[in-house]
Amino acid sequence: MPVLVMKFGGTSVANLDRIRRAAKRVGVEVAKGYDVIVIVSAMSGKTNELVGWVEETSPLFDAREYDAIVSSGENVTAGLMALTLQEMDVAARSWQGWQVPLLTSSAHSSARIEEIPTDNITQKFAEGMKVAVVAGFQGISAEGRITTLGRGGSDTTAVAFAAAFDAERCDIYTDVDGVYTTDPRICEKARKLDKIAFEEMLELASLGAKVLQTRSVELAMRYGVRLRVLSSFEEQSDNAGTLVCAEEDIMESNAVNGVAYSRDEAKVTLLSVADRPGIAAIIFTALSEAGVNVDMIVQNISEEGRTDMTFSCPTNEVARAEAALAKTRENGDLNFAEVVADTAVCKVSVVGIGMRSQSGVAAKMFKVLSDEGINIKVITTSEIKISVLVDRKYMELAVQALHDAFELDKAA
Template sequence: MPLLVMKFGGTSVADLARIENAAKKVRKEVERGYDVIVIVSAMSGETNKLVGYVEGTSKLYDAREYDAVVASGENVTAGLMALRLQEMGIPARSWQGWQVPIQTTAQHGSARFVDIPRANIDAKFAEGFKVAVVAGFQGVSPEGRITTLGRGGSDTTAVAFAAAFGAERCDIYTDVDGVYTTDPRVSSKARKLDKIAFEEMLELASLGAKVLQTRSVELAMRYKVRLRVLSSFEDTDETSGTLVCDEEEIMESKVVSGVAFSREEAKITLFTIEDRPGVASAIFGPLADAGVNVDMIVQNISEKDYDDAHPGAVTDMTFSCPINQVDRARKAMEDAKAAGLIGYDELIVDTDVAKVSVVGIGMRSHAGVAAKMFNALAAEGINIKVISTSEIKISVLIDRKYMELAVQALHDAFELEKA
């Protein structure tokens, strides 16, 4: 039988009524002739409650026991979903990660997939079962302990199962009805996309779009798993939602497909660093060791270059990072200075910035995208602090108060409301 993977997030299974609604969507696919693997998250709010129990019991908790507790949320949902399907007359059973078994690394709280053997689930399908309901977000370590996969773990589980079982498609049911050209809450002109390429979705996810997690898109792109994003709360058919696929499946792409943004950005500048080979390594090595995710980087000649106080060549270094990592970044730089790895006169942090990006695979073959972007921002009086580019993306750092204006201006400039 053809196989489909369906994933339901926390809001889609938040209570018994929503679990029943999700089960009806599964039944519809079974009636179309599919065997179905359903991946479920914990009921909305349940994971946070379980984390609270752990932290309330032990501040310096054992990560292995943390995983054992937190993974139980998905187990409850899987059992309830299987029961609901059985009540509908559909042969279904639930699977916890260790029963598959979903083999992962031993990094508790952020484990990675090693293998998903098919034999146990295939055997049940051969017996006549139509649905396997699998608890997402979890697996089992080489030592036999329960592991969890970290943020986006259920999305990643769904894509991994689709790849392992050669599924026709992986449908991600969530609280939005697809991928939009930008956040509809920021621009009323935002348009739902019928299709988007893996690379574009990966960039949008990494730049702030919250529809899909980056890890799941990376896995889908690697294994060519066709993803479809749909709403759990609307009637859907085979044309609903947004298909995330190979760019060869998209007949003709617009130059820019979407505008992404992130409010939670900070800009850090180190002034008057010695300009010598290895100085960048001396800065970004300690930042990496401290777990700081550096994004945009600009190096320029310092205003103090060759002045009386600085007879040798000096430079300034600016980079951006998530705002919640500023303290870690500051400490890493202060420790590196104290250890004599780097020297700088001043470290300035600006936490009142936002990142706005335009993304599109059409940029590869079209000139003038940067000029149009910068002209649109200039027309609104928006100053650019930092710029970074890739083959299919241009990102700028601007004052946060102009973020929504910038998104709207760029959406209009590239006419993204038009199909």
């Protein structure tokens, strides 16, 4: 039988009524002739509760025990989903990560998937099982310890299973009915996309769109897994949701297909840094070792052997960045005048594979922001993306103005 992977997020399984609703969707696919692998998240709010208990019990917790505790939420959901399907006379059973087994690295709370042997589940399908309900977000290390994949890891679990089992498709059920041209809460003209290319989705996910976890999109692109994002709360049709697919599966594309934003960004500048070979390596090695997630980087023109170095990072990592740079200066590895941090900025980006073949996108974007009186602080580009840092107070205005200017409310 063809295999279909269906993933249900926390809001989709938040209580027993929603689990029953999700189970009915699974039953529909079983009736179509699929063997179904269902990946479930913990019930909404449960993981946060478990994390809170861990931190209250042991502020300096053992990461191995942390994973054992926080992964239990998915186990509960998997068991309840399997029981619900059995009540519907659908042959189903639950699987925890170690039972599959989903083999991972030993990096607790941020493990990477290394292998998913298919023999155990395939054998059960051959024996008449129709649905394997797998606890998402978790696996087992070579040392035999439970591991977790990081927040949003159930998306990655689902895509990995789709790749391992050569599934026809991977359906991600969530609380939105697809991928939009921008956040509908900010721009009422936002339009749901029928299709979006892997590369566009990867950029949007990394730039602030919360629909899919970045790692899951990377995995889907690498293995050619067709993803479909759907709502758990709306009636479904064959063309419901948004299909995330290869670029060649999309006939025509706008120059820009989406506007993304990241609200909590900071701009950090090192003033009067010695301009010599290796200085950038020293700066960004120190930041990397401190766990600072650097994004946009700009180096100013050198004057008299000194330069300024600017980068962006999440607002909550500024203190860590400042401490790492101060320590590097104290060690004598780095010489600079001071660090200036602006924590009142945001990142706004336009994304589209059509940029490869259409010119003028950057000029149009900068003209739109200029017309709205919005000053650009930092610019970075890639083949299909242009990102700018602007004052946070202009974020919604920038998103709406760019969405209108590129006419994203209209289909290609």
